[in-house]
Amino acid sequence: MKKHHVSTTINGDEVDFLCETSETLLDVLRDHLHLTGAKEGCGTGDCGACSVTLDGVLVCSCLVLGVEAEGKEIETIEGMADGDELHPLQRKFVEHIALQCGICTPGLLISARSLLEKNPNPTEEEVRFGLAGNLCRCTGYQNIIEAVMDAAQEMRGA
Amino acid sequence: MGMKPSPFGTQIPYEEKELKVVGSNPEARPDAVDKVTGKARYAADINLPGQLTGKVLRSPHAHARIKSIDASEAEKLKGVKAVICRDDLPDMPVMHAAAGEIMVNFRDVTRTIMAREKALFDGHPVAAVAATSESIAKAALKLIKVEYEVLPHVIDVVDAMKPDAPLLHEDQITKGVEPTPEKPSNIAAQMVSKLGDIEEGFEQADLVVEREFNTKAAHQGYIEPHASLAIYTEGGNAEVWTSTQGHFLIRAQIAEILEMDISRVKVTPAELGGGFGGKNMIYLEPLAIVLSKKSGRPVKMVMTRDEVFRASGPTSGTNIIIKIGITKGGKITAAQAILNYQSGCFPGSSLPLCTPTAFTRYDIANVLVIGNDVTCNRPKVTAYRSPGAPMIAFGVETVMDEIAEELNIDRLEIRLMNAAKEGTQTHFGPKLGPIGFIETLEAAKAHNHMKEKLGPNQGRGIATGFWNTLGMETSATLNVNQDGTASLIYGTVDVAGGMRTAYSQIVAEELGIPFKKVRAIQSDTSSLGFNFTTAGSRGTAAGGMAAVKASRDAITRMCEVAARIWEVELDQVVWEDGHARPASSNVGEFEPLSLAEIAMKAGFYGGTIAGHAEINVTGGGPGFGTHLVDVEVDRETGAVKLLRYTIIQDAGKAVFPEYVKAQFHGAAVQGIGLALNEEYIYDENGVMANPGFLDYRMPVASDIPVIDTQIVEVPNPNHPYGIRGVGEVPIIPPLAAISNAIYDAVGIRMRDHPMSPPKVLAALDEAAPATAAE
Structure with missing residues (x-):
C-alpha cells in the first residue's frame, strides 16, 4: 500500500513520518512514532483518551487522519511536563488522587489544559461540562474536578 | 464469595496498635507520575521487533x-x-x-x-x-x-426460559432440580439458598409485598x-x-x-x-x-x-421477583427471591456469588433464594464489580421502602430494626462476626445530608449494600536490599494503583522503615508462586496479609543475623522500630542494629534477607454500606438529575484513606451509570445495537454531583490490620437508592432498569394518563 510522507512538529520537535491514507493521527503517534501516551479507548471520538492538540486546538487524534497533520504543530502528553518539572495539572492530579487505572489520564490532562487556556477561572460546573468529552470509569470524576480547580487556582496565582 | 474457604487457610488476628504509616495518606502514589506523564506501559503500548x-x-x-x-x-x-x-x-x-x-x-x-x-x-x-x-x-x-x-x-432471559424457546445447547439438562428434567432447556442450573421455614415465615407476617424487577445487561x-x-x-x-x-x-x-x-x-x-x-x-x-x-x-x-x-463482559441482565413478609411492628419474618439471570452463550452467571448477598444485610429467620442460570444468545457474562448483587439490592431495597411506607415506619428505622449484626445467621452458611452495618445506618441518620431541604420534583433515596471479601491463594516475596531498602514482589494484580501503595505502607509499618524506602513491584508468572486474580475485593486484604507474613518472615531472618553478630540465641533478639535489639538487658550490652546495617552484613552472616508468603487467605471480612441520594425529576423529559450523593461504608481499616474514598466514588458512579442509562440493546436479529460509547451511555463528569464519603472502621478480627475489602460494596446501593429517590420525588416506582428518560417519562405518563393525553 502506497504511503504518504508527512512533515510535522510534535512537542516542539520536527518529525517526518510515512502513513497509509486511512491511518489516523492516533495510529501514527502510537504505532509509527511510539508516542503511546495517547490511548485508544473507542476509536470513534467518544471517550477522549486520545486527546492531543493540533495547532493549539483540542482534538481526538482518532478522528484526525495522519495526513492531516502535514505542517501542523501537535502537542501530546509526552510534551506536557518540562523535563522533571510536572505541569501544575499533572502535579495536582497526583496530589488529589485524580487517577486510578490511569488509562484516561493523558487525555484528561490535555483536555483540562485546553479548558484552562480558554477559561483560567472556571466554576466547578464549567469544569464538569468542559471535561464531559473525557470518559473515566474509575474515579467517578470528583477528584479530577478538584484537581483541575486547584491547578487553575495555582496557575492564576503564578 | 461463592468459593469454598480452605480449612487450611491463613488468618492473622487483628492487633490494635499505634500506626505510623498504615491509615495515613502517602504524599505520592508510586504509579502516579508514570500515569500523568504517559509513560505507564499498558498492554497495547508494548511492541516486539x-x-x-x-x-x-x-x-x-x-x-x-x-x-x-x-x-x-x-x-x-x-x-x-x-x-x-x-x-x-x-x-x-x-x-x-x-x-x-x-x-x-x-x-x-x-x-x-x-x-x-x-x-x-x-x-x-x-x-x-x-x-x-x-x-x-x-x-x-x-x-x-x-x-x-x-x-x-433468543436474547431475553424470560423468553429463554419458555419451553418452546430456541435452544442454544441441545443437550443441556437443568442441573440442581429434582427429579432431573427429561427435556433440554436453556436453564442450565438452578441454585437454592435457604434458611428456616419460608412458608411459616410468611404466615407470621401481617404484610407481604411481592414485586417483579427487570434489569438489562451492562458492561x-x-x-x-x-x-x-x-x-x-x-x-x-x-x-x-x-x-x-x-x-x-x-x-x-x-x-x-x-x-x-x-x-x-x-x-x-x-x-x-x-x-x-x-x-x-x-x-x-x-x-x-x-x-x-x-x-x-x-x-x-x-x-x-x-x-x-x-x-467481552457484560454482567447478566435479570428478571427478579422479591417477596418480603413483615409484622405490623416492623420485624421481617420471611424473605424470598427468585433470580433469573442471563449467563450468555454458556452456563455460568454470577449467581453463586450474588445469591449470598440477597438478604444478608438483614436479620431474617426464614429465607428462600432460588436462582436460575439461563443461557441465551449473548456474549458469555463475566464478573462485574460485586457480580449480580446490585440487581438484587434494586429489588430488595425498593420493597423495603414500600413496606416502610405501608407500615408508616421511617425508611432508615425499618432498616435499623432489622439490621444484621454480630451473630446474625446468614442464609448462605456462616454467622456474621463483628460488622459495621448498623454504624453505617446510624451515620446516615446523623448525616447533614438528611437535613437538606428538598424542592418540588425532588426526592431522597436510601439503600444499602453488602459484599463479602474473598481471600484465596496469595504469594509474595519481600527482598531486603543491601542499601536498606525493601522490594515487595506481589502477584495479586494491582488494578488501579491503590494496592501497590497499600502494600508498601504495610511493609513500611511492619519493618519500621519509611514508606519511601519500600517499593512494591508486580511479578510476572515466573517470579512468584500462584496468586488468585484480583476479584472479590481481595486485593488489599489478601495481598496485604501476604505482605505482613513476608515482612515478618524477613524480620525473623534479620533477627537471626543480629543473633549471629552478637553471638546470642535467636529468641534473645527482638525487632522494634526498624532495629534488632537485645530482648532484655540480660542478653548483653549491644547497640541496636538497623535494617540497613543488617542488610549490608547479611551476605556474610548466612545470605541475603528475604521473606516469603505462600498462603491461602481465609480472613476476608464482610463489608456493608449505606448510600443517600437526592434527585430531581424533569417531568417534561423524564430526565433524572442527581443533586447530592453520600456514601457511608465500613472499611474495617482504611490503609490509604483518601484512596478508599476514591474507590467509593468510582464504584458508586458505576452504579449511578447502571441506574440511569447503561443497557445492552439488541435488534430483532439479535445484533447489538449500541456497541459504542455514544449509544452505550456511561456517566460523564457533568452527570455527577458532589459526592460525600464517610469511612466507618469496625476492624475485621481475622486480619492483622483489620482490613475489609472496599471496592465492590459501593456499586450495590445506587440502583435502589435512585429508584427510591425517584419515588420520593414524583411518586412512581421504577422496577424496570435503566431509569432512563424515556422509561421515566413513560412511567410518569402512565401514572397520570389524563395529563399525558392533553
Whole structure:
C-alpha cells in the first residue's frame, strides 16, 4: 500500500513520518512514532483518551487522519511536563488522587489544559461540562474536578 | 464469595496498635507520575521487533450453525502470515475451574474464544488472522468465507426460559432440580439458598409485598480495550503480555486450552487500564499464541470498542421477583427471591456469588433464594464489580421502602430494626462476626445530608449494600536490599494503583522503615508462586496479609543475623522500630542494629534477607454500606438529575484513606451509570445495537454531583490490620437508592432498569394518563 510522507512538529520537535491514507493521527503517534501516551479507548471520538492538540486546538487524534497533520504543530502528553518539572495539572492530579487505572489520564490532562487556556477561572460546573468529552470509569470524576480547580487556582496565582 | 474457604487457610488476628504509616495518606502514589506523564506501559503500548497485527473475524449472527470456513483466499493475500479457526485449537472435554469470581468449564471456554459447531452470539469469533499491517489483516478478514445456517435466537432471559424457546445447547439438562428434567432447556442450573421455614415465615407476617424487577445487561466499561502481545518460540515456550486482573489465571487457562505445560507459559500483566471483573478470562491470548506459532513471529492483538462490547463482559441482565413478609411492628419474618439471570452463550452467571448477598444485610429467620442460570444468545457474562448483587439490592431495597411506607415506619428505622449484626445467621452458611452495618445506618441518620431541604420534583433515596471479601491463594516475596531498602514482589494484580501503595505502607509499618524506602513491584508468572486474580475485593486484604507474613518472615531472618553478630540465641533478639535489639538487658550490652546495617552484613552472616508468603487467605471480612441520594425529576423529559450523593461504608481499616474514598466514588458512579442509562440493546436479529460509547451511555463528569464519603472502621478480627475489602460494596446501593429517590420525588416506582428518560417519562405518563393525553 502506497504511503504518504508527512512533515510535522510534535512537542516542539520536527518529525517526518510515512502513513497509509486511512491511518489516523492516533495510529501514527502510537504505532509509527511510539508516542503511546495517547490511548485508544473507542476509536470513534467518544471517550477522549486520545486527546492531543493540533495547532493549539483540542482534538481526538482518532478522528484526525495522519495526513492531516502535514505542517501542523501537535502537542501530546509526552510534551506536557518540562523535563522533571510536572505541569501544575499533572502535579495536582497526583496530589488529589485524580487517577486510578490511569488509562484516561493523558487525555484528561490535555483536555483540562485546553479548558484552562480558554477559561483560567472556571466554576466547578464549567469544569464538569468542559471535561464531559473525557470518559473515566474509575474515579467517578470528583477528584479530577478538584484537581483541575486547584491547578487553575495555582496557575492564576503564578 | 461463592468459593469454598480452605480449612487450611491463613488468618492473622487483628492487633490494635499505634500506626505510623498504615491509615495515613502517602504524599505520592508510586504509579502516579508514570500515569500523568504517559509513560505507564499498558498492554497495547508494548511492541516486539517483527511483530504482526492480529485481527478476529466475528459472527454477524446471534445464532448460526457454522457449516464451513474457507480461508484459502485470505491466506493468499500478500502480507498475511497466518489464519486460524476452530481447527487450530484443540477441543476440550467438560472440565471446571475457577476464573476470578466465576467458575468456568473449559469445554465452553475454548468455544467462547473461537466458535466450533455454532456461533452463539453476535460477535462470536470464528477465525483470526495475523498480517504485516492492520489494513492487510482487515482486508484478509473480508476474504474468509464462512457458510452459516442461521438459527432462531433468543436474547431475553424470560423468553429463554419458555419451553418452546430456541435452544442454544441441545443437550443441556437443568442441573440442581429434582427429579432431573427429561427435556433440554436453556436453564442450565438452578441454585437454592435457604434458611428456616419460608412458608411459616410468611404466615407470621401481617404484610407481604411481592414485586417483579427487570434489569438489562451492562458492561464493565473499562476504557482500555483488551490487548495481548504473544510470542511462541521454537523451543515450545510462550510469552504473553496482556491486560488482565490475574496473570496466573490467564496462564492456567492458556496452558489448559492449548495443552501446554504451565511451566512453558509466561504471562506478564501490563499496567491495567480498568477491569472491574471483566479481565479474568482469556479472549485474545491463546489466539495470539497460535497465530505466533503458525507465523513464527510475535503477534499483537487489540480489540476495538465494538469488539469489547459485543464479545467481552457484560454482567447478566435479570428478571427478579422479591417477596418480603413483615409484622405490623416492623420485624421481617420471611424473605424470598427468585433470580433469573442471563449467563450468555454458556452456563455460568454470577449467581453463586450474588445469591449470598440477597438478604444478608438483614436479620431474617426464614429465607428462600432460588436462582436460575439461563443461557441465551449473548456474549458469555463475566464478573462485574460485586457480580449480580446490585440487581438484587434494586429489588430488595425498593420493597423495603414500600413496606416502610405501608407500615408508616421511617425508611432508615425499618432498616435499623432489622439490621444484621454480630451473630446474625446468614442464609448462605456462616454467622456474621463483628460488622459495621448498623454504624453505617446510624451515620446516615446523623448525616447533614438528611437535613437538606428538598424542592418540588425532588426526592431522597436510601439503600444499602453488602459484599463479602474473598481471600484465596496469595504469594509474595519481600527482598531486603543491601542499601536498606525493601522490594515487595506481589502477584495479586494491582488494578488501579491503590494496592501497590497499600502494600508498601504495610511493609513500611511492619519493618519500621519509611514508606519511601519500600517499593512494591508486580511479578510476572515466573517470579512468584500462584496468586488468585484480583476479584472479590481481595486485593488489599489478601495481598496485604501476604505482605505482613513476608515482612515478618524477613524480620525473623534479620533477627537471626543480629543473633549471629552478637553471638546470642535467636529468641534473645527482638525487632522494634526498624532495629534488632537485645530482648532484655540480660542478653548483653549491644547497640541496636538497623535494617540497613543488617542488610549490608547479611551476605556474610548466612545470605541475603528475604521473606516469603505462600498462603491461602481465609480472613476476608464482610463489608456493608449505606448510600443517600437526592434527585430531581424533569417531568417534561423524564430526565433524572442527581443533586447530592453520600456514601457511608465500613472499611474495617482504611490503609490509604483518601484512596478508599476514591474507590467509593468510582464504584458508586458505576452504579449511578447502571441506574440511569447503561443497557445492552439488541435488534430483532439479535445484533447489538449500541456497541459504542455514544449509544452505550456511561456517566460523564457533568452527570455527577458532589459526592460525600464517610469511612466507618469496625476492624475485621481475622486480619492483622483489620482490613475489609472496599471496592465492590459501593456499586450495590445506587440502583435502589435512585429508584427510591425517584419515588420520593414524583411518586412512581421504577422496577424496570435503566431509569432512563424515556422509561421515566413513560412511567410518569402512565401514572397520570389524563395529563399525558392533553
